[in-house]
Amino acid sequence: MKTTRREFISTGGLLMVYFASPVLALAQYTSPNPGQSGKSHGNEFVDTWIRIESGGKVVISAGKVEFGQGIRTALAQIAAEELDVDFSRIQMTEVDTSYSPDEFYTFSAISIQQSGGRVRKACAQARQILLQLAADELTVTTAGLSVSDGVILDGGQATTANYWSLLEGKNFNAVVPDEVVVKDRKDYTLIGQPIQRLDIPAKVYAQASYLCDMRLPGMVHARLVRPPRTGLSLLRAETDGINSMPGVIKVIRDGSFLAVLAKREQQAVNAAKSLASTCHWQTTVDETNSDNISAWLKTAPAKTYPVTSRSSDKTADVTQTLSAEYSRPFLAHASIAPSSALALWDGNNLSVWSHGQGMYPLRGAIARAVDLKQDQVRCVHVESGGVYGHNGADDAACDAAVCAMSLPGQPVSLQWSRTDEFCGEPLGSAMTVSTQAGLDQHGRIASWKQVVWSGTHSTRPSGPDGAGNLLYAQSKDQPLPSPPLRSIPQPSGGADRNSVPIYVIPEIDVTKHLVEAMPLRVSALRSLGAYANVFAIESFMDELALASKADPFEFRLAHLSDDRASRVLNRLRDQSDWSNRPEGGSGEGWGMGFAKYKNLAAYTAVVIKLQVTDSGDIRLDRAQAVVDAGLVVNPDGVRAQIEGGIVQACSWTLKEQVNYRPGAILSKDWSTYPILTFPEVPDVDVEIIDQGDHAWMGVAEAAQGPTAAAIANAVAHACGVRVRNTPITPNKVNAT
Amino acid sequence: MTIDFTVNGKSVSLNIDPETPLLEVLRNDLELNGPKFGCGLAQCGACSVLLEGRSTRTCVTPVSAVNGMKITTLEGLGNEDHPHPLQLAFIEEQALQCGYCVNSMIISAAALLQSNPNPGNDEIKQALAGNLCRCGAQPRILRAIKRAAAASGGNGS
Numbered sequence: 001m002k003t004t005r006r007e008f009i010s011t012g013g014l015l016m017v018y019f020a021s022p023v024l025a026l027a028q029y030t031s032p033n034p035g036q037s038g039k040s041h042g043n044e045f046v047d048t049w050i051r052i053e054s055g056g057k058v059v060i061s062a063g064k065v066e067f068g069q070g071i072r073t074a075l076a077q078i079a080a081e082e083l084d085v086d087f088s089r090i091q092m093t094e095v096d097t098s099y100s101p102d103e104f105y106t107f108s109a110i111s112i113q114q115s116g117g118r119v120r121k122a123c124a125q126a127r128q129i130l131l132q133l134a135a136d137e138l139t140v141t142t143a144g145l146s147v148s149d150g151v152i153l154d155g156g157q158a159t160t161a162n163y164w165s166l167l168e169g170k171n172f173n174a175v176v177p178d179e180v181v182v183k184d185r186k187d188y189t190l191i192g193q194p195i196q197r198l199d200i201p202a203k204v205y206a207q208a209s210y211l212c213d214m215r216l217p218g219m220v221h222a223r224l225v226r227p228p229r230t231g232l233s234l235l236r237a238e239t240d241g242i243n244s245m246p247g248v249i250k251v252i253r254d255g256s257f258l259a260v261l262a263k264r265e266q267q268a269v270n271a272a273k274s275l276a277s278t279c280h281w282q283t284t285v286d287e288t289n290s291d292n293i294s295a296w297l298k299t300a301p302a303k304t305y306p307v308t309s310r311s312s313d314k315t316a317d318v319t320q321t322l323s324a325e326y327s328r329p330f331l332a333h334a335s336i337a338p339s340s341a342l343a344l345w346d347g348n349n350l351s352v353w354s355h356g357q358g359m360y361p362l363r364g365a366i367a368r369a370v371d372l373k374q375d376q377v378r379c380v381h382v383e384s385g386g387v388y389g390h391n392g393a394d395d396a397a398c399d400a401a402v403c404a405m406s407l408p409g410q411p412v413s414l415q416w417s418r419t420d421e422f423c424g425e426p427l428g429s430a431m432t433v434s435t436q437a438g439l440d441q442h443g444r445i446a447s448w449k450q451v452v453w454s455g456t457h458s459t460r461p462s463g464p465d466g467a468g469n470l471l472y473a474q475s476k477d478q479p480l481p482s483p484p485l486r487s488i489p490q491p492s493g494g495a496d497r498n499s500v501p502i503y504v505i506p507e508i509d510v511t512k513h514l515v516e517a518m519p520l521r522v523s524a525l526r527s528l529g530a531y532a533n534v535f536a537i538e539s540f541m542d543e544l545a546l547a548s549k550a551d552p553f554e555f556r557l558a559h560l561s562d563d564r565a566s567r568v569l570n571r572l573r574d575q576s577d578w579s580n581r582p583e584g585g586s587g588e589g590w591g592m593g594f595a596k597y598k599n600l601a602a603y604t605a606v607v608i609k610l611q612v613t614d615s616g617d618i619r620l621d622r623a624q625a626v627v628d629a630g631l632v633v634n635p636d637g638v639r640a641q642i643e644g645g646i647v648q649a650c651s652w653t654l655k656e657q658v659n660y661r662p663g664a665i666l667s668k669d670w671s672t673y674p675i676l677t678f679p680e681v682p683d684v685d686v687e688i689i690d691q692g693d694h695a696w697m698g699v700a701e702a703a704q705g706p707t708a709a710a711i712a713n714a715v716a717h718a719c720g721v722r723v724r725n726t727p728i729t730p731n732k733v734n735a736t
Numbered sequence: 737m738t739i740d741f742t743v744n745g746k747s748v749s750l751n752i753d754p755e756t757p758l759l760e761v762l763r764n765d766l767e768l769n770g771p772k773f774g775c776g777l778a779q780c781g782a783c784s785v786l787l788e789g790r791s792t793r794t795c796v797t798p799v800s801a802v803n804g805m806k807i808t809t810l811e812g813l814g815n816e817d818h819p820h821p822l823q824l825a826f827i828e829e830q831a832l833q834c835g836y837c838v839n840s841m842i843i844s845a846a847a848l849l850q851s852n853p854n855p856g857n858d859e860i861k862q863a864l865a866g867n868l869c870r871c872g873a874q875p876r877i878l879r880a881i882k883r884a885a886a887a888s889g890g891n892g893s
Binding site for chain 1: 753755756757760763764767768769770772773774775776777779780782809810811814815816819823826827830832833834835836837838839842858860861862864865866867868869870871872873874875876877
């Protein structure tokens with residue numbers, strides 16, 4: 001195993017420690033100094049974001065975490081570009097509440113907009129300060145100065161001054177002003193380049209990269225005993241015999257929270273299994289199950305929100321009215337890595353290493369849940385499997401904290417089982433979407449009405465006030481109150497994300513019904529409500545096109561006034577060879593779907609080409625996508641996000657549904673929650689239209705909805721069967 | 737009970753509960769990072785190693801079952817100084833997102849290439865049918881395996 005070099009740098013009196021390999025670094029550095037965290041490294045300070053290191057390095061601290069989406073590499077590109085240094089000089093730190101900027105969660109496909117903009121401004125300001133220092137030293141004005149890989153040039157000639165000599169390890173001691181002159185885009189040399197990701201080599205060489213690769217001296221192992229679904233009370237558990245099992249250190253029970261700690265991992269697994277067999281859980285009489293949930297949503301007590309209402313002066317001459325209803329079931333994040341965490345309590349301070357999406361909000365929530373002050377808690381992000389939203393990671397972090405606090409001085413590694421994850425993680429809410437549209441005599445859409453029924457898409461434990469959303473906080477003897485139902489407002493929206501068609505329609509009316517109490521635990525899953533809304537809108541657009549006897553591309557283009565949207569559609573029509581689309585009903589189907597994510601971010605259009613067999617089996621052949629995400633920082637990163645989004649959405653749309661009955665989730669492993677397997681994955685081609693004159697926009701969630709609709713439309717084209725409820729299974733194709 | 741086996745060319749002798757999963761021994765006792773815990777049910781492949789050259793799920797393999805056998809993990813296939821063609825190809829194709837499944841994919845691909853140095857697309861997909869990836873990196877993984885096959889002498893077609 002490679003030994004990594006440890007380095008110390010001082011920022012505003014705070015000792016900051018980092019290593020080339022963050023996981024090993026954290027494994028070696030376990031004595032946090034959280035009492036000094038806080039104002040000294042606020043987001044407004046240049047020094048919070050950037051540190052010019054002796055030895056020709058630049059350290060960038062951002063507040064967005066990596067989970068395989070390539071954000072750290074993209075931010076490093078932005079920093080190197082703005083500073084005019086070679087990319088290899090940039091080192092990115094992990095997100096650590098003892099020194100990182102607070103950028104809340106890494107979510108909603110907005111990291112480039114948020115963190116990218118902040119890193120760019122901080123680096124631009126740093127560069128200006130360095131140029132002024134150089135001008136002072138060289139007794140010239142800054143007007144003739146420029147920078148080449150950190151060396152100051154005067155009139156194009158290298159001087160003796162460089163970033164590293166100018167600052168001599170000192171702080172910038174400056175704030176980032178609201179307005180900073182940043183580099184002109186025509187001068188970019190790094191932004192726009194497909195630079196390879198920083199984290200990939202260590203992962204393919206099996207160097208320590210993940211939370212599970214942290215092994216602290218004296219570390220013990222924890223496993224949980226969970227109910228068959230969340231929210232059930234533990235009525236009885238026999239813990240006596242468990243304490244005497246091999247290796248068992250202790251059993252922890254707090255209300256309905258139950259955990260075992262053991263010296264070896266398998267000993268913890270064995271003890272948890274034995275303990276589970278003694279448990280009696282409350283039973284429930286819920287009226288819903290996975291078969292009736294979409295209908296139940298429409299009858300459940302809900303808060304109603306008008307999303308948008310637009311009327312026209314001219315009374316539309318509607319000659320034909322169509323209506324349809326679409327739904328999706330509960331979906332699981334289903335990371336390949338079940339949630340885990342590592343925690344250490346030294347009697348005064350708590351350190352938690354977590355793969356959650358927001359270390360600062362997590363710190364506040366854990367502190368509240370375990371009755372500590374926030375400055376007694378340090379949360380550090382370390383990678384694990386992809387999360388795709390709010391999965392069990394935050395819960396596991398709190399679980400580990402609780403276990404660690406029962407064993408001062410000993411690090412506790414807590415691992416959720418596969419079943420813990422499926423039965424405990426907050427799911428993507430089931431949704432039902434109804435659409436109704438009027439067509440005029442020219443086959444144009446005169447009016448559109450859409451109604452969305454859904455549970456909330458936001459139960460993150462966001463700081464102290466959100467602590468009641470943690471599983472431990474809900475399970476413990478003195479449970480914390482549940483935070484109030486959260487409706488994410490437009491323009492982003494939660495359940496109503498992308499519920500407003502972007503097409504030119506004279507009259508539009510959209511309403512959201514947010515169900516107050518869902519039968520299963522729910523929260524944010526990649527793209528929130530956009531998946532179901534775009535599935536509904538883009539399926540319905542094809543149904544309307546059919547009623548208007550129009551081609552799906554032509555029909556959409558006729559209802560678009562946004563040139564960038566039209567350009568994406570036109571490009572995809574050419575790329576997909578759409579003019580050679582086979583005849584409908586041939587068994588071979590081509591379908592398309594389109595959306596502008598959140599109606600304010602990336603434009604993504606997808607064509608799916610597939611086969612439907614006589615028995616209703618669906619075989620995906622090919623997915624083709626065209627994306628306009630404005631200015632692109634790393635085209636291969638954008639391509640990877642769209643490719644992955646398409647493949648994941650294919651899985652959601654063809655295969656996935658969380659099955660449950662009152663009192664138990666039945667989808668508890670990969671045999672009962674199957675996802676797309678390798679032979680089922682289509683070929684995927686992605687083309688990016690680089691719009692360098694426009695702002696950069698996130699893409700990570702942009703492909704989910706268009707892919708779902710493209711599949712449904714392709715199935716309808718292949719065999720004439722319109723399936724409006726995902727997953728689109730052979731049974732549904734055959735049932736019509 | 738003493739169990740003897742070979743990992744990445746090194747002899748190992750452990751006095752250990754014979755029912756301990758091989759995965760725990762490799763990860764926790766031998767501190768190897770390649771094989772990962774994914775499901776504990778032999779359903780996802782994250783824990784795979786080469787056991788006598790065959791891709792094997794270590795989460796359901798008791799350590800006693802490998803007595804006297806040879807194991808190769810991801811770190812045993814190659815390293816930065818002496819990389820395996822698959823490792824180079826996965827970097828070149830940027831064939832992972834979170835990367836939690838990359839062990840599974842490279843190990844299974846290595847076993848495939850040993851028996852079939854020039855696999856076609858369908859053969860690769862079938863060989864990896866039991867290896868789950870949630871990020872949707874499969875198109876890139878497919879390209880990476882073909883690239884590695886070509887680099888190793890096959891034409892990769």
